[in-house]
Amino acid sequence: MTSTTTAPQGATTAVALSGVTKVYGRGTSAVLALDGVSLDVAPGEFVCLVGASGCGKSTLLNLVAGLDRPSGGQIGLAGDTNPGLMFQEPALFPWLTVEGNVEVPLKLRRLPRAERRERVAELLRTVHLADFGRKRPHELSGGMRQRVALARTLALDTPVLLMDEPFGALDAMTRDILHDELERIWSERQLSVLFVTHNVREAARLADRIILLSSRPGRIIYSTEVNIPRPRRIDSPEVAAIAADVTERLRTEVGRHGQ
Amino acid sequence: MTSTTTAPQGATTAVALSGVTKVYGRGTSAVLALDGVSLDVAPGEFVCLVGASGCGKSTLLNLVAGLDRPSGGQIGLAGDTNPGLMFQEPALFPWLTVEGNVEVPLKLRRLPRAERRERVAELLRTVHLADFGRKRPHELSGGMRQRVALARTLALDTPVLLMDEPFGALDAMTRDILHDELERIWSERQLSVLFVTHNVREAARLADRIILLSSRPGRIIYSTEVNIPRPRRIDSPEVAAIAADVTERLRTEVGRHGQ
Amino acid sequence: GDDSGSAGAGPVTLRLGYFPNITHAPAVVGVEKGIFKEKLGSGVTLDLKTFNAGPEAIEAIFSGALDATYIGPNPTVNAFSKSKGEAVRVVSGAASGGVALVVKPGITSPEQLRGKKIATPQLGNTQDVAVRYWLKEKGLKTTKEGGGDVKIVPQQNAQTLETFRSGAIDGAWVPEPFVSQLLNAGGKVLVDERDLWPDKKFVITNLIVSTKFLKAHPDVVKKLVEGQVAANEFVNTKPDEAQQAISTAIGKITGKPLDLKLIKQAWPTLEFVNDPVASSLKTGLDHAVTVELTQPTSLDGLYDLKYLNEALKAAGKPEVVQP
Amino acid sequence: MASDTLTSSARTDAEISGLDALEIAGRDKEISRGARIWAATWPKLAALTIAILAWQLVVWSGWKPPYSLPGPMEVGRELISQARGPQLWDGLVTTLRRAAVGYVFSAAVGLLLGLAVARSKVLRAAIGSMITALQTMPSIAWFPLAILLFELSEKAIFFVVVLGAAPSIANGVISGVDYVPPLLLRAGRNLGARGLNLYRYVIAPAALPAIVAGLKQGWAFSWRSLMAGELLVVGISQTSLGAQLTYSRDLSDAPWLLSTMIVILVVGLVVDAAFGAADKAIRRRWGVLDQAGN
Amino acid sequence: MASDTLTSSARTDAEISGLDALEIAGRDKEISRGARIWAATWPKLAALTIAILAWQLVVWSGWKPPYSLPGPMEVGRELISQARGPQLWDGLVTTLRRAAVGYVFSAAVGLLLGLAVARSKVLRAAIGSMITALQTMPSIAWFPLAILLFELSEKAIFFVVVLGAAPSIANGVISGVDYVPPLLLRAGRNLGARGLNLYRYVIAPAALPAIVAGLKQGWAFSWRSLMAGELLVVGISQTSLGAQLTYSRDLSDAPWLLSTMIVILVVGLVVDAAFGAADKAIRRRWGVLDQAGN
């Protein structure tokens, strides 16, 4: 079974998945995580993925990032750089300071030292951790670690950004601020974003398009465009309306499966 | 400076913090995480802690759980068992299966094998992971891991439960279901709960009392009782009203600090 | 018997050590042919130990884990002097000779050794002293650090053949069976050490007993020495059988029978005598003092040849001089 | 669908298998059992062939005379003749028995010592550094003490073996315990594991990879100590691998020495296979298998 | 406040300090420098005192004759007289120089070998097991080959040392690389680290604790191999610790042997202190310090 959704304007495509299937394990203990997912993300498009716990969202991002190989189907990417992926866990390097962590992708791109230092400071300011550059990951709170991971992913400067619940550990206010920052960066850099979240309002706040995955195996069961003009506010009634719609569908889906 | 909040009825107290201060590190790099926090949790009370990222919520729970020592002040606990703490990260043992992880606290309490097996199965059903008992943590999705950690903490059967963003990685629907489960267990077992969350609605849905911590250093700046009768629904207008109030105060606090 | 050595009644255990080595032929043959067992009789349990090198045997004697052992002159002197004359007594000789300076074929005179490297088994041991003293007599200087006219390289015997073949050394002053091996590797004997000694005799193996055991069980020691005399008798009268016995006995211990050809080749250079040739040990020590490798040490009381002479007398052989 | 406008080609299997083996996790999904065994075997065979060939070439080149460096043929013949006789097998059995007993004992001592030192601040300050210092002490230095304590018995051999191997195993334990993730420790403590239970349920399993690494190093130490220690007590009719190694060298019997070395290598390979299997089982459980080329 | 109704007493400092040292992280907050040094020193002094006392008691008991087991006084006198002469120091300097050169070389070989084997599936299948097997090969087995290749030069000693230590270091590297958390590997790859860069930025630092443990074990191997290997080239121009160890045994000179052992132990302790400092620095960085009693 194949569920398909295409980018609104049939122009070029930043990310193209067609019939992507992923099976973990072998034999009787095999888990079908994704089943025939087809999805195109247009350049500059902001796509949010929502779905129940364990439905295959992280799996999908891993496949797109090239960290794992699909069991079936094809994944195409524009350009030749891999997309930047912000993992569901912070995945910081414990042997480096906060600055060191954010600097790694810059070092790998061989930026000169002065420029690196400047970029790191700027990114840490973006995530409101300017004072914490010299701390080590184990000295940070959960939310702080997540923000460092965000800064590190942004440092990659890739045209495609994959984000796996990037703001899950943040309080509502900090999250609001970072929504604004992310939106600014997205529009400035013309990024294509594939964004996983459990917060449906967050999806409605940020997305051009929201895609709903079914519970195991993950299939696209719903896709809706969010046509609210930007800048949006997370507590605006339009956002709430979209959120309510998606929530309702999600509820049906989880209800069908969850019990 | 000492900020104090006491349990509503001046009866007995399950958890009593008085003037608790916590400083990390030494010298110039010292961080004052908590500053004179006084707080009593009554037996059977459900207290939610909210506050900005890095304000000291996890620190507070760690202190109450006895995993860390306060730099100043005193922490008192009713009974002689340590409270059960659900960490912000799943903190599962990678060498054990899901069942094995949930079984650890039961083994430590020397329950007979048959009873252990039964309890484990029941707990896994509670968190909707009955089919995943034989998997290992690395084979689970982020939300599934969190639910295993929840099951493991519930297996402790302590009268006091400390929970650090237990539902942060869950979709709204699964979370709703687990809210119900938690509320059921809480009232059945007459638990005292100290619950950290970023989701203000969640706080209003679950709490008897919501406590707001200021940004670094953490102090109690606001405390409100939630008198909505149970069962509550997270999308009810009463919950929304309380949430809006707390959000507003949080916004002021973060706004004062965040930029 | 145990290490307390109490002279009480009951069976006595004699713990006897030796090396699976051609210079220990009397011991090897005596064990293999049951000569010791026969002489010691049923009242004594023979507990045999074999060693690869002297230090372990001396450590064992010192710590009371061993009662008697066949051993070379060097460890004998060390054991005696380090225990201030307490620990051991020589009760019999076993073998003499079997040492030579083997050099590369081109070298035919001492003078040609100038600037060459000569290996010895160990700094300050009998052979090391012998080569230095001999060179000194020929007017060639050596130093402890390996300098001088001729460079002395102390190294384990196991290494000598490898280094000789590879040309890293030009000769070696070593005991059998290394002499034969070096000869087979193309070496030539420049000096047969026997030629340097009166009667061509100098000790290469003797039999020592711990003083404690000697005091506690003189009768057992007497029987042991009788066994030694009988073993030498066997070795000297039935060389072919002895050689074969040595080959197989060594094979059992080391894992591979010793090449019979090698034994036969080495045989003539060795002499299996019961006389410990005490004079050679003393002279050797004097030489060591001369070449400044040791302090003068008294060997008074090292030899206790009473039992040997009794045994020799009983066997109708000439007695030896008790020094 | 507009995928024809993509500038990069689709990620096909072929493309991905061209990447570094390291880069892709979980590759050998559909590979048959036979193919897997072959994949594990051919590099070994190739390495062996290359080694023997190189050896043979050096011998043919006449760089060193054959009595100094015998060729593979000669050593092979020697090995076969050894294998036909009882001595090699007797020696091997004796040595393996000693190795097993000595190692088990060393492992027990090393694990207990390691846990004790890791657990107690005072003990660590007192003898922690001593452990490494002991590890560096050559076996022969212990011979006098071994004889002093145990006379010329097998126990003396075990003493030397244990002194060689136990410190190394203890060091493995200590380093493993030191690096147990603090979060897991805290979780364990909160779940009610204190004292010994904390060791049993958290620290020991979390340190297992380092402990296995230490046990592996300990095996090497115990084996080498045994090879030396076996010279302490050579029975008059009982040979051992250690004795064969030393005597073959003493007699400058190059083919015999080399064939004994081959036997030692084979034993080492078998033991490594056992450790490898244990390690693989742990890695599979932990979910770190197959990430870096194996 | 109703805390007077609490059944448990408040968690005071006194109560907590009564708990197992293991149970509390980050205790020594306010402890002064002097107190810290004292806390690290007294157990060592106590251990030393107990050891010497026990030794002296055994000697006084007359269990073994003094030439077999000399007392601490006699050994102390010997040590002092050794320390006064040049021979001990010359030997120590020679040995330490060789150890340093040999170890640095071994470390380089071991690290490269370990990384190569860990990185390549084929190499691992081919020679992975060989590494442990080589580790178990006693040094003396290599002597003939060393002489064949390098004659009686210092290089022969290094050859033996490297063959002893490099496999152990390589094994440390391999085990470290095998246990790099997959999440960090994936993160590194996604940040653009491929091939060597992945090693440089992710695998090497993540495996550092295991690598240091391997280096420590490697030091013990290299030192022991050196003690044996120094007998290869003795006395050509200088004495060495390894030679002194053997000579003292050859001469049945127990006090000299024991004083040489003490020197070896002291060297071992100093080296352990260096490794300990490195390890502590890593643990501090990783945030795993102070969790288990140190």
Ligand SMILES: Nc1ncnc2c1ncn2[C@@H]1O[C@H](COP(=O)(O)OP(=O)(O)OP(=O)(O)O)[C@@H](O)[C@H]1O
């Ligand atoms: N490495 C793995 N091995 C086996 N099964 C796996 C593995 N990773 C994921 N799975 C399974 O695949 C399914 C999808 O997992 P995934 O992590 O993609 O879910 P998710 O949508 O990200 O969930 P969450 O919102 O909880 O993070 C789950 O059932 C999980 O058990």
Ligand SMILES: Nc1ncnc2c1ncn2[C@@H]1O[C@H](COP(=O)(O)OP(=O)(O)OP(=O)(O)O)[C@@H](O)[C@H]1O
């Ligand atoms: N081990 C530590 N060492 C040093 N500083 C620490 C340590 N743990 C926490 N901190 C600091 O203490 C402060 C509070 O941290 P804490 O983890 O309690 O925050 P939090 O309220 O849980 O935040 P979040 O919502 O992001 O999880 C932070 O500034 C953090 O940097």
Ligand SMILES: [Mg+2]
């Ligand atoms: Mg996920």
Ligand SMILES: [Mg+2]
């Ligand atoms: Mg927190």
